Amino acid sequence: QVQLIQSGAEVKKPGASVKVSCKASGYTFTNYLIHWVRQAPGQGLEWMGVINPADMNTNRAQKFQGRVTLTADTSINTVYMDLSSLTSEDTAVYYCTTELLYAHNFEHWGQGTVVSVSS
């Protein structure tokens, strides 16, 4: 079965960067896009961006342009989300989620990674 296993919780100071990983298994890695969605405490879901592991093309929400870097390592079926210049407003649970190529929905979800930003 499809599984997305994310890296553990992170505590960062303002201005720092965080890198969250998402290891996929149970399917052909290049058949699905991987999106990143975050959820601030008590808030709703927010789409951040997407990477296509087949060709490494990425697209990010305008809000995160210049601050989010999405990469993938096909040798270990893992996608990474790097978020820089952190502020307290980046405190959230970060999820990776799959989209079957161009199905326009988020089918499988990782367990979430808590990122806390505090001085």
Added chain:
Amino acid sequence: QSALTQPASVSGSPGQSITISCTGTSGDVGAYNSVSWYQQHPGTAPKLIIYSVNKRPSGVSNRFSGSKSGNTASLIISGLQAEDEADYYCSSYTRNISFVFGPGTAVTVL
């Protein structure tokens, strides 16, 4: 600020049907049949329950159904059960080659 609009909360008694609306624009909900719905229980990841407006993934109860008219999509939960108490989010693909979510609707089973 979310691009899609949902009611903050909806409630119903067991066995009843409820409807959650999701209103967007001609640039997202109205542009494609790419509306999906997610159920999220506290402390867990969201779960896809409806995709492409009205399709159910394997294993999702047929008590969940979806529809769309113009710029507004709807999620209908029939035969409401205690386990349906959760937050529900709609999402749409957009003309900007991006995705937007609604703010979420808290469903309470009375």
